[in-house]
Amino acid sequence: MSITAFILFVIIVGITLVITYWAAKRTKTASEFYTAGGGLNGWQNGLAIAGDYLSAASFLGIAGAIALNGFDGFFYSIGYLVAYLVVLYVVAEPLRNLGKYTLADMITARFDQKKIRAVAAINTIAIVIFYMIAQLVGAGALIQLLLGIDYWIAVLIVGIMMTIYVLFGGMTATSWVQIIKAALLMLGTVIISFLVLMKFHFNLFNMFTEVKNATPHGENFLHPGIKYKDPIDTISITLALVLGTAGLPHILMRFFTVKDAKTARSSVAVATWVVGLFYILTIFLGFGAAAFVGSEKIIQANAAGNMAAPLLAQVLGGDFLMSFVSAVAFATILAVVAGLVLSGASAFAHDIYGQIIKKGNITEKQQVSAARYSCISVAALSIILALFAQKMNVAFLVSLAFCVAASANLPVILFTIYWKKFNTAGAITGMLSGLASSLILVIISPNVIAPEPGAAIIVGKPLISLTNPAIISVPIGFLGAYLGTVLSPKRDDKKFAEVTVKANTGLK
Amino acid sequence: MENKEFQSSSPPESTTIDYEKIAASEPFQHLVSSKRKLLVPLTVFFLVFYFALPFLTSFTKVLNNYAIGDISWAWIFAFAQFIMTWTLCTVYVKKANKFDDMAGNILEEYKNKGSNV
Numbered sequence: 001m002s003i004t005a006f007i008l009f010v011i012i013v014g015i016t017l018v019i020t021y022w023a024a025k026r027t028k029t030a031s032e033f034y035t036a037g038g039g040l041n042g043w044q045n046g047l048a049i050a051g052d053y054l055s056a057a058s059f060l061g062i063a064g065a066i067a068l069n070g071f072d073g074f075f076y077s078i079g080y081l082v083a084y085l086v087v088l089y090v091v092a093e094p095l096r097n098l099g100k101y102t103l104a105d106m107i108t109a110r111f112d113q114k115k116i117r118a119v120a121a122i123n124t125i126a127i128v129i130f131y132m133i134a135q136l137v138g139a140g141a142l143i144q145l146l147l148g149i150d151y152w153i154a155v156l157i158v159g160i161m162m163t164i165y166v167l168f169g170g171m172t173a174t175s176w177v178q179i180i181k182a183a184l185l186m187l188g189t190v191i192i193s194f195l196v197l198m199k200f201h202f203n204l205f206n207m208f209t210e211v212k213n214a215t216p217h218g219e220n221f222l223h224p225g226i227k228y229k230d231p232i233d234t235i236s237i238t239l240a241l242v243l244g245t246a247g248l249p250h251i252l253m254r255f256f257t258v259k260d261a262k263t264a265r266s267s268v269a270v271a272t273w274v275v276g277l278f279y280i281l282t283i284f285l286g287f288g289a290a291a292f293v294g295s296e297k298i299i300q301a302n303a304a305g306n307m308a309a310p311l312l313a314q315v316l317g318g319d320f321l322m323s324f325v326s327a328v329a330f331a332t333i334l335a336v337v338a339g340l341v342l343s344g345a346s347a348f349a350h351d352i353y354g355q356i357i358k359k360g361n362i363t364e365k366q367q368v369s370a371a372r373y374s375c376i377s378v379a380a381l382s383i384i385l386a387l388f389a390q391k392m393n394v395a396f397l398v399s400l401a402f403c404v405a406a407s408a409n410l411p412v413i414l415f416t417i418y419w420k421k422f423n424t425a426g427a428i429t430g431m432l433s434g435l436a437s438s439l440i441l442v443i444i445s446p447n448v449i450a451p452e453p454g455a456a457i458i459v460g461k462p463l464i465s466l467t468n469p470a471i472i473s474v475p476i477g478f479l480g481a482y483l484g485t486v487l488s489p490k491r492d493d494k495k496f497a498e499v500t501v502k503a504n505t506g507l508k
Numbered sequence: 509m510e511n512k513e514f515q516s517s518s519p520p521e522s523t524t525i526d527y528e529k530i531a532a533s534e535p536f537q538h539l540v541s542s543k544r545k546l547l548v549p550l551t552v553f554f555l556v557f558y559f560a561l562p563f564l565t566s567f568t569k570v571l572n573n574y575a576i577g578d579i580s581w582a583w584i585f586a587f588a589q590f591i592m593t594w595t596l597c598t599v600y601v602k603k604a605n606k607f608d609d610m611a612g613n614i615l616e617e618y619k620n621k622g623s624n625v
Contacts, residue, residue, distance in 0.1 A: 071582055075562070078589045082558045085596055089547050205577035212578055223572045224565035224582055231566030238562045242555075262608055265601060272597045276590050497531035504539055505611040507525070507618070 005147065005323035012184075012331050016165065019176045023169030030367035033170035034101040034346050035256040042263050044179060046270020049254050051178030052339040053080075053245070053271070054185055054278060056138055056306075056332050057398055062279075063312070064305020066286020067298055070221035072228050073286055077279035079241025084272040086246040092268050093261035094417045094503035095252060102343075103252050103409065104351045110416050110499045111424045114356050119431045121351035123408050124249040126435065127401045128344035129382065131250075132337060134397035136386035138306070139333040145307060146326040151390050159383035162337040166345065166375045171257060174338045181328075181335035186278060188328040192309070193281045195316040196288035207287055214291040221290070233466050237399075240470035244402030247409030250336075250343040261506050288312050341379050348374035392457060396447030399468045400438060406470055407477035408434030415481050417503055420496050422481070425488035430481025437476040441469030530618060539610045546603055550596055557592055561585050 027033055040048065058080065065073030099106035104120035136155055143154035165173045200207040208222065215221045228234040245251060255264045289298060289308035292315045301307035310329070314322035349370040354362045362370070412430045415422040442448060444463035450456035466472070501507055530536055564571050564585070571582035 071565075071586075074586055078558075078561065078586055082554065082589055082593050085551075085554050085593055088597060088600060089551055205579065208578040208583075222578065222580055222583070228566075231562075234562045234566045235559070238559065242558060262604075265604055269597055269601045272593060276594055280587075280590055494528055498525075498527035500540065501527045501530045501536065504536070504543070505530075505614055507530075507615060 002319055002323055004320055005326055008323050008327035009147070009330060012327055012334075013161065015180065016161070016173075016177050016331075016334065019180075020165050020169040020173040023173035023176065026172055027168070027170040028368070029364050030101070030350075030371065032172065033368050033371050034253075034342070034350065036171040036175055038257060038259050040175060040257045040263075040267075042258065042266030043270055044175065045254060045258050045263070045267035047182045047274060048175045048178040048257070049251065049267060049271035050274040050278070051180075051182035051185075051335045052250055052254055053275060053336075054182065054332065055135060055336045056142060056329055057134070058278075058282075059185060059189075059332055060142065060306045060309050060329060061304070062282045063285035063289060064298065064302070064308040065227075066282060067289035067293070067308040068295055068305045069227040070215070070217060070286075070290075071224045072226050074283065075224075075228070075234070075238060076241065077282050079238050080245065081272070081276050081279050083242045083245035084268060084275065086243060087251070088265065088268040088272065090417070091246045091252070091413060092255050092264045095413070096255045096258065096261045096264040097503050097506045098417075098499065099256055101253075101256055101350045102346045103249055103413075104347065104355075107412060107416050107427060108355075109502065110422075110495055111427050113424055116424060116427050117351050117355055119428055120409075120412075121347040121356075123404065123431055123435055124347040124351075125344055127247075127249055127404050127409075128340050128347070128378070129385070130397045130404070131248075131401040132340045132344070132378075132382040133385050133389055134394045134401070135333060135337050135340065136382055137389050137392070137394045139337070140386065140390065141302075142306060142329060142333070145302065146310065146329070152387055155383060155386050158333055158337060159379055159386075161334050162341050163376060163379040165334070165338045166341045166379075167372055170371075171342060174335075174342050175257060177331075177338055178335040181331040182274060184328045184331050186274065188313075188325050189278055189281045189285065191321070192288065192313055192316060192325070193284035196284040196292075196312075199288070199292065199316075207284075207291075211287045211291050215295055230465060232471060233468070236466050236471035237468045239474060240399060240402045240406050240468045243406035243410050243470070243474060245405070247405030247413065248401070249347070249405075249409075250339040253339070253343045253346065285309050285312065288316070292316070337382075341375055341382075344378040344382075345371055345374040348378065396442060396445075396456075396467075399447070400442045403438040403442065403468060403470050403473055404435055407438045407473040408432075411474075411477040411481045415485075417499070419485075420493065421485055421491055422496075423485050423488055423490040423492070425490065426481045426483075426485030429484030430477055433480025434473060434477030437473040438469060441466070441473055445469060525618075530614065533614070535610065535614050535617070539607060539614065542610070543607055546600070550600070554592060554596055558589065561589065 031037055062076050095106050098109040104117045107120050108117050139158045140151045140155040144151050165177055212219055212222055217226055258264050258267055289312040293311045298305050298308045310322050310325050313325040353370045354367055408431050412427050446462040446467055448456050449458045449460045449462040453459050572580055575581050575584050
């Protein structure tokens with residue numbers, strides 16, 4: 001490990017610990033723990049949403065995907081961004097007006113039943129665990145590469161850091177870690193993009209022309225179809241990307257940290273600009289790496305292309321810039337996993353323990369300590385699973401998380417807010433069919449079953465060819481919710497009137 | 509049973525609000541329908557615009573033609589997705605100020621009437 005990298009890592013850890021100490025003194029009640037007391041403004045929450053969302057998969061993964069696969073890598077950038085229109089138009093404001101701490105709060109604002117809360121909490125926990133293992137395994141491998149320390153030590157460092165932030169500083173510390181990370185990530189990306197553009201003499205056309213001759217793909221590098229050859233699979237992936245975000249619990253939870261729907265809206269607007277700017281710049285990261293690092297060296301460092309951005313930084317700005325980019329990647333990982341721990345802990349402590357087991361009869365102090373115990377449990381479980389999953393190819397877990405979010409959460413969120421006839425049976429069948437179909441379809445997909453040994457978990461012939469099953473599982477989620485509703489006689493127009501009024505006006 | 513859990517976590521006066529009356533009131537209906545008139549067409553538009561890209565790249569090669577220099581139409585369409593997202597985001601945020609005023613008036617009216625009860 002270089003001295004510069006070590007110093008930058010220590011600075012990031014130091015700053016985040018100071019923030020956590022400061023936040024800890026302001027984290028006494030359950031509302032402060034889960035939502036920073038609802039006291040963030042639009043700018044702060046917008047940056048925190050960007051910090052929560054732009055994972056290492058976005059930063060390192062997309063840079064590598066564009067560097068190796070050209071246009072096909074850019075599909076991710078587009079889908080991840082357009083998803084914010086779904087969040088802005090249909091989810092953010094009603095969620096803020098109806099919920100308190102969790103997604104389950106919002107659904108039970110209409111269907112006040114324990115089994116609905118339980119199913120919603122299980123979905124949240126499933127998504128959080130999938131996403132978290134993927135992040136931790138990726139983080140371990142990455143820090144191992146960047147710093148030259150063992151995988152298990154790297155996972156433990158990240159695991160302990162995320163636990164400290166959430167345990168002591170709750171949502172306040174988590175939010176500020178995410179805000180700082182968003183600023184650092186934007187700074188790093190803008191610097192690299194500027195240097196890349198400078199190398200192309202500030203001429204975009206020049207960049208496209210040179211990159212056309214720089215990779216083994218030749219002209220095809222600029223055309224879609226290098227990686228995604230099956231039309232249905234391409235559409236399925238783009239579907240999961242655009243609909244999944246609006247069902248991700250750690251993103252949805254961010255809307256409870258602002259005081260009203262208006263601020264929720266302005267925070268999505270800020271996030272859309274920041275996230276969009278970042279994803280546009282992924283072209284410079286990808287093209288720069290393709291032209292100045294070369295695919296051979298990128299693949300040599302990491303077959304999935306994850307090292308493309310740090311290697312590019314080294315070519316452009318030497319060891320210092322590479323150390324800086326590595327430190328930014330580290331901060332990126334910390335911010336995302338902290339958000340995940342918090343949303344997982346809220347589902348355990350608030351939904352399952354507080355509302356189902358204790359039936360809401362729980363003191364403020366008990367709520368906070370339950371949240372802290374849950375946070376330790378979620379973190380410990382994820383760390384242990386991540387240690388065992390080191391040798392596994394876990395990339396499918398992120399697509400699984402997006403798929404469950406799009407298939408199990410989104411249909412029920414939409415119907416809860418907008419469909420008058422929707423009822424408890426529909427909510428349960430919707431969530432369960434979305435969850436089950438996503439799980440089953442991913443298990444029989446090429447992500448889990450592949451003919452070549454080592455490519456996936458099981459050696460064999462996959463039963464379906466889709467790498468992302470959203471195109472089947474999302475309709476199943478909607479259909480499940482629809483059939484459950486029409487096959488059950490229950491209907492409560494009065495409750496729907498209440499939910500509509502609350503969702504649109506914020507009346508409490 | 510339906511309301512038991514709810515009461516324990518909310519102030520008692522919330523159960524006295526006549527939501528159905530507000531929901532049926534003219535200003536509220538107006539708010540919901542103006543929102544719908546804006547959001548439904550915009551949502552349909554951005555979904556069609558978004559899925560047009562993978563459909564065109566998967567089933568045709570038309571976007572592989574070069575538009576300007578070595579930048580093909582696929583990239584132009586991809587950049588257009590960003591412009592589209594930012595534009596639709598700004599359009600909604602601007603228009604939503606009006607919805608906030610309408611919602612504010614409904615709440616105001618409700619509170620004035622509520623204090624007479």
